[in-house]
Amino acid sequence: MSDDPHDLRPDTRVVTAGRRPEWTAGVVNTPVWRASTILYDDVAHLRASGAADTHHRLFYGRRGTPTQWSLADALTSLEPGAEGTFLYPSGVAAIAACLLAVLSPGDELLVPDSAYDPTRSMATGLLKRFGIAARFYDPLIGEGIAELVGPNTRAIFMESPGSLTFEVQDVPAIVAVAKSRGIATILDNTWATPLFFPAIGKGVDYSILACTKYVVGHSDVMLGSVTAGSGRFAALRETSFQLGQVTSPDDAWLGSRGLRTMSVRLRQHQASALEVARWLAAQPEVSRVLHPALASCPGHKTFARDFLGSSGLFSFALQGGDERSRATLINALDHFGIGYSWGGYESLALPVDPARHRSATTPDFAGPLIRLQIGLEDPADLIADLARGLAAFRAARG
């Protein structure tokens, strides 16, 4: 049997990855190693430790313990071709560290217009303050990105699909342009995870996960990660150390615990979300379903070509209606919580207004949008709930 975890099938990797005997010390799950101070045998030992590379060696709590290394190692194993992973206390912290590792004053960053709003704010706020320019582009631009690349373009950010309107980006085409110009590529891969889109293997330089979503899977921990491709990890780690980034071992432990069931959870999210999405597409109150696996979603052909599966988050547009009738629908639901985030075991419904966060494109739908996170409940109950919600919407819309 090969020692390379990348040679194992993904389901097996999810179960075995990161469980090194020196970290698990004889138990199944790597325990929670909580530490700030690490004690040395003598002064010579202390001095020798400080001088050496501290990767996977106890040095000081901020550099991590086996609990964080185990999860980081497991996430690296899920991305064939990856060199290493750094963990962060949230997905947004992961995005910030990655951008700061790659960009310098005077550089330009290209950002899809569909990007998660805090990613936009980072580009137009924090990065701008440090002299980094951002240009927003149509997420469906594909190889047309070549036209936007300027002399100072250093990185192209992607989020595929976008987490409100689900445009699927042509990542291979954008990566090809970036590689030919020596530009770094960064992908927010939270929706698909490496199980449904192994990003580093497709040439992406940095694959970001808001582990808060599917890795944790239980809506009770904030966590993020950046997995770096070949030759990219050292700079990411150094910048993250300089930023003082460290993830609590307790949170990393919960992340590892979630990861072990991620592939079975994702398969159920996939099946249930598809069932609900197809049902919604047949309802007269629904004008369009934005689910990457359905032909009605922008970029669906790219999805069908590149992805190994779909997860549990998608949106649908109502046929007519307004803010009030949309709220009536959502308030009528019993099995859908109303709240931010996604990727947990429970269903959620959220009113979303993508036009508020756009500058390069104008999303145009027949009515307001609702984003659904389909959890692990029986999809028949969720569909019955949505039928009640649509009836309430119909009455309110008039």
Ligand SMILES: Cc1ncc(COP(=O)(O)O)c(C=O)c1O
């Ligand atoms: C697509 C996407 N990326 C990143 C994040 C940020 O993750 P976190 O909430 O862990 O900071 C989110 C959160 O909703 C998200 O939807």
